[in-house]
Amino acid sequence: MTITQITKDLATYCKSHKYAGYDPYDGLNSPFIQLVTLKNKYLRIVATQCVRRFPFNIRPLLGIKKGENPKGIGLFLGGYTKLYAVDPKEEYKKEVEYLFTRLEALQSKGYSGACWGYNFDWQSRTFFRPEGTPTIVNSSFIGHALLDAYEVFKEEKYLNLALSIRKFLLNDLHRTKLDDESFCFSYTPVDTGVVHNANMLGASLLIRLYKHCREEEVKEAALSALSYSMKHQREDGSWYYADTFSEKWIDSFHTGFNLEAIRWFFREGFCEEYREAYEKGVTYYAENFFLEDGTPKYYHNKTYPIDIHAPAQAVVFFSGEGDRYSELSERILRWMNSNLYSGKGWYYFRINPGNVNKISYMRWTQSWAFHGLTEYLRAQKKEQK
DSSP: OOHHHHHHHHHHHHHHTTTEEBOTTOGGGOHHHHHHHTTOHHHHHHHHHHHHHSSSOOHHHHTOOOEEOHHHHHHHHHHHHHHHHHSOOHHHHHHHHHHHHHHHHTOOSSSSSOOOOOSSOEEOSSOEEOTTOOOHHHHHHHHHHHHHHHHHHOOHHHHHHHHHHHHHHHHTSOEEEEETTEEEEOSSTTOOOOBHHHHHHHHHHHHHHHHHHOOHHHHHHHHHHHHHHHTTOOTTSOOOSBSSGGGOOOBHHHHHHHHHHHHHHHHTTOOGGGHHHHHHHHHHHHHHSBOTTOOBOSBTTBOOSEETHHHHHHHHHHHTTGGGGHHHHHHHHHHHHHHTBOSSSOBOOEEETTEEEOOOBIIIIIIHHHHHHHHHHHHHHHHHO
16 A cells, blocks of 8 residues: 555544544543542542553543544644645645634633643643643644645735744743753743753744744744753763653654754754754664664663654654655654554554554544654655656
8 A cells, every 4th residue: 555545544534533532641531530539640640641551442431532632633734734735636725724723723722822732631740731731842833834834825824823823932931041042941831841852842933933023032032942952962962851850761753853843943044053963863863763674662772662653753854854864764654554554544552562552542643643644745745856
């Protein structure tokens, strides 16, 4: 089966479900779990992890309903935009327009600009994030998708909504200062955490927005945020997920996010001083996270669990690196379709030794697979020109 056909089948599957589904982390949407956890931090964490790790989908038994996740909606919008760029069919444009209306409706209210959260409560080790609490990650991925749509369709509504996000990033997020030239954006307005992929994703959106608004504050914030995380790059080219004691791990897809964010600065004509550091990071990514047959490792020093995010983001990133990594990108994509594709229009969640978790998650799994497949097809189209 061709990549194009798999992509079309996945689009059909997701459209048939109206882009709504379950999520690995939606356990707190259960009325029963809400009742028994009694707002206790540790019980919430345990309950969420138990639902996520269960070998089959117990959500219907727990009263958890399928829902629209804004981040997933944004990735689908971006994916259909890429499909239209490859093959300008009216049906793809109509899906972009529909998904745009859903993003408008799903915005988190009460903030300085457009922003989006998740459709479930989330309890981490450090803070509680109620349903709808906007995140820099969701808002940045959605912003990039909107800018892609504007560049393809030239309709101001996509640009205007993307531009509104800058007000959320600049006014509603906390900043952790390193020095006079560097700071890190918080993950949400209700925490002060330092997470490098989140910080760099926000910075990359701001630098793309700068060419449209020409506001010095936007440019300076983007440069300062990127500076913070570049100063925390490790000697071997990697980054820890975060620099808190409990979050010092190095994983595949967040490494890909970091590098993709830096690449946006180069594309916009900024930060060539980071080129050597970037290349070191790309080499580290390519050499430490993939086995010879294309198997994507989760961590730099550990293969399992093999998560759909890892190959999907790798295909997104390496497809944008041109010929030098085309063979690696092809290998990873072949592995993804041989081992995680159901053959029925949707992808599996994870592989552990002796077990494949085949639960269909709309945001975590299907939207990311769609993002990766459509990015690959767009890159192939560019190479043919």
